[in-house]
Amino acid sequence: MIHFDNVSKRYPGGYEALSQVSFRLPRGKMAYLTGHSGAGKSTLLKLIALIERPSRGQIILDGVNLNHISNRNVPYIRRNIGIIFQNHHLLYDRPVFDNIAMPLVIQGYRHKEIQRRVRAALDQVGLLKKEKSDPITLSGGEQQRVGIARAIVHKPALLLADEPTGNLDPELSLEIMQLFERFNQVGTSVLIASHDLDLIQHMGAQALSLKDGRVVEDEITPGETTAGAA
Amino acid sequence: MRKGTQFNIRAYLINHARVLLGSLGHLTRQPMSTAMTTAVIAIALTLPAGLYLALNNISGLSESWDSSTKISLFLHTSVTETQAQALVKKLQLHNEIDHVSLISREQGLEQFKQLSGFGSALQFLDNNPLPVVLVVQPIVDPKRPNQIQHLLKELESDKLVELAQLDMQWVKRLYALLEIAHRVIWAIGSLLGLAVLLIVGNTIRLDIQNRRAEIEVSKLIGASNAFIRRPFLYTGFWYGLSGGILAWLLTSLSLSLLAEPVEKLALLYHSDFQLSGLSAGDITNLLAASCGLGLLGSWLAVGRHLDEIEPS
Numbered sequence: 001m002i003h004f005d006n007v008s009k010r011y012p013g014g015y016e017a018l019s020q021v022s023f024r025l026p027r028g029k030m031a032y033l034t035g036h037s038g039a040g041k042s043t044l045l046k047l048i049a050l051i052e053r054p055s056r057g058q059i060i061l062d063g064v065n066l067n068h069i070s071n072r073n074v075p076y077i078r079r080n081i082g083i084i085f086q087n088h089h090l091l092y093d094r095p096v097f098d099n100i101a102m103p104l105v106i107q108g109y110r111h112k113e114i115q116r117r118v119r120a121a122l123d124q125v126g127l128l129k130k131e132k133s134d135p136i137t138l139s140g141g142e143q144q145r146v147g148i149a150r151a152i153v154h155k156p157a158l159l160l161a162d163e164p165t166g167n168l169d170p171e172l173s174l175e176i177m178q179l180f181e182r183f184n185q186v187g188t189s190v191l192i193a194s195h196d197l198d199l200i201q202h203m204g205a206q207a208l209s210l211k212d213g214r215v216v217e218d219e220i221t222p223g224e225t226t227a228g229a230a
Numbered sequence: 231m232r233k234g235t236q237f238n239i240r241a242y243l244i245n246h247a248r249v250l251l252g253s254l255g256h257l258t259r260q261p262m263s264t265a266m267t268t269a270v271i272a273i274a275l276t277l278p279a280g281l282y283l284a285l286n287n288i289s290g291l292s293e294s295w296d297s298s299t300k301i302s303l304f305l306h307t308s309v310t311e312t313q314a315q316a317l318v319k320k321l322q323l324h325n326e327i328d329h330v331s332l333i334s335r336e337q338g339l340e341q342f343k344q345l346s347g348f349g350s351a352l353q354f355l356d357n358n359p360l361p362v363v364l365v366v367q368p369i370v371d372p373k374r375p376n377q378i379q380h381l382l383k384e385l386e387s388d389k390l391v392e393l394a395q396l397d398m399q400w401v402k403r404l405y406a407l408l409e410i411a412h413r414v415i416w417a418i419g420s421l422l423g424l425a426v427l428l429i430v431g432n433t434i435r436l437d438i439q440n441r442r443a444e445i446e447v448s449k450l451i452g453a454s455n456a457f458i459r460r461p462f463l464y465t466g467f468w469y470g471l472s473g474g475i476l477a478w479l480l481t482s483l484s485l486s487l488l489a490e491p492v493e494k495l496a497l498l499y500h501s502d503f504q505l506s507g508l509s510a511g512d513i514t515n516l517l518a519a520s521c522g523l524g525l526l527g528s529w530l531a532v533g534r535h536l537d538e539i540e541p542s
Contacts, residue, residue: 049450051541072455079452089447105248106453108241150451 007057017043030184033193035210041193082151084161097131103154121149141172253464271473278419303364304393430527470524
């Protein structure tokens with residue numbers, strides 16, 4: 001699903017956020033991206049979502065080389081990815097339903113289809129009764145679940161989450177992670193960036209560990225057990 | 231990837247319809263600022279529209295003045311009063327002539343004394359130097375502008391006539407003045423059109439800033455630039471349309487306020503002149519121009535400011 005081949009990202013000013021990162025995430029797999037803050041987790045996710053472009057190396061996403069995608073075509077790549085942010089990125093000027101419907105509206109779905117899919121997504125995150133609520137009236141955990149519903153409502157092949165449990169207590173965090181597990185069970189590839197090692201161990205999924213922009217442990221690439229720093 | 235890259239015409243149309251109504255809804259949710267912007271656009275458009283209308287009416291008025299066009303026939307000084315009377319009778323029968331009046335040499339001298347101020351000087355002349363003058367009132371057909379020139383030539387060819395003169399100089403001057411007024415209105419109209427462009431552009435720029443979060447999120451979940459641009463373009467269109475309609479109403483209102491006094495004035499001049507309003511064509515042009523300016527203004531603003539907003 002995701003294939004990084006010697007990817008480096010250097011920001012203007014010389015700071016190298018990622019150095020020669022290579023890994024492969026097979027289709028339908030769920031994996032964690034770990035490391036201290038500043039290790040390059042967010043940058044890696046941004047490269048996949050084409051929010052940033054690599055300085056060197058190649059990223060193949062679902063068979064498409066992202067280096068060959070022009071800025072014009074970036075939106076069409078993003079439509080097949082669901083992205084979840086630590087700070088939710090919800091719009092507070094509209095109710096929960098409209099927030100979740102956005103990806104479907106962008107892709108021009110019919111009104112009936114939008115209603116059906118949004119309700120299904122709300123049901124999956126357990127917020128069916130909150131569709132008319134304003135996001136600001138919801139708790140942190142509920143807001144995060146609205147964000148997740150928005151990320152999965154258009155059934156993307158890949159789900160990216162950047163510190164989705166960063167602001168939540170352990171119990172809620174576990175709930176959110178179990179939610180991701182359920183999406184994974186129906187075939188969605190999932191990559192979650194998190195620094196919460198206890199939680200990751202508890203979940204028992206495989207991880208890719210970064211340190212100072214380099215891969216220090218790779219449990220996800222098939223045939224690779226523990227490749228140290230390249 | 232697997233889906234979405236191909237162009238989907240149904241999704242495209244659904245999006246357009248949705249945004250057309252959505253942007254209208256967005257405007258009605260902030261009625262005060264929408265009303266203010268619309269009013270400013272309308273006033274900027276009403277001024278040139280009103281001037282245009284005034285010019286149109288003056289042009290119409292000058293057309294009716296054409297009917298008061300007169301031809302003065304100066305006869306040879308040798309022509310006697312009786313010969314002149316015979317010519318009057320002959321001309322009365324001409325089917326392009328309404329009526330003919332005769333100014334005898336004595337009447338002419340009398341008028342000249344009164345009007346020129348040379349009265350006392352004339353006393354020193356031995357005889358009356360003025361010829362008999364016939365004033366011909368032609369029947370003017372506005373569809374045939376050359377007809378008077380033909381008539382003029384025909385009358386001049388009569389052997390009793392020394393000079394045939396058309397009293398149209400002042401009409402020509404009026405037309406020249408109207409031509410200048412026309413240019414002035416175009417200049418004012420262009421400037422105010424530019425003002426509309428700037429008003430819409432600035433309003434859209436503020437709108438883009440206010441909706442920064444929405445634009446960022448939309449880009450993150452795969453909205454194309456066209457999709458993000460669309461609501462702002464339609465907003466500009468709605469501003470233009472509503473401003474244009476309000477300008478039309480304001481123009482009509484001003485006109486109806488003027489109609490009665492103008493009619494009274496016309497009556498004092500024994501004229502049945504009436505103010506004419508904007509024609510269907512004028513209204514179409516006004517609305518097309520205002521919608522066009524609204525769209526263009528928002529297009530410029532969106533082009534400048536939308537690319538600055540990228541998710542990070």
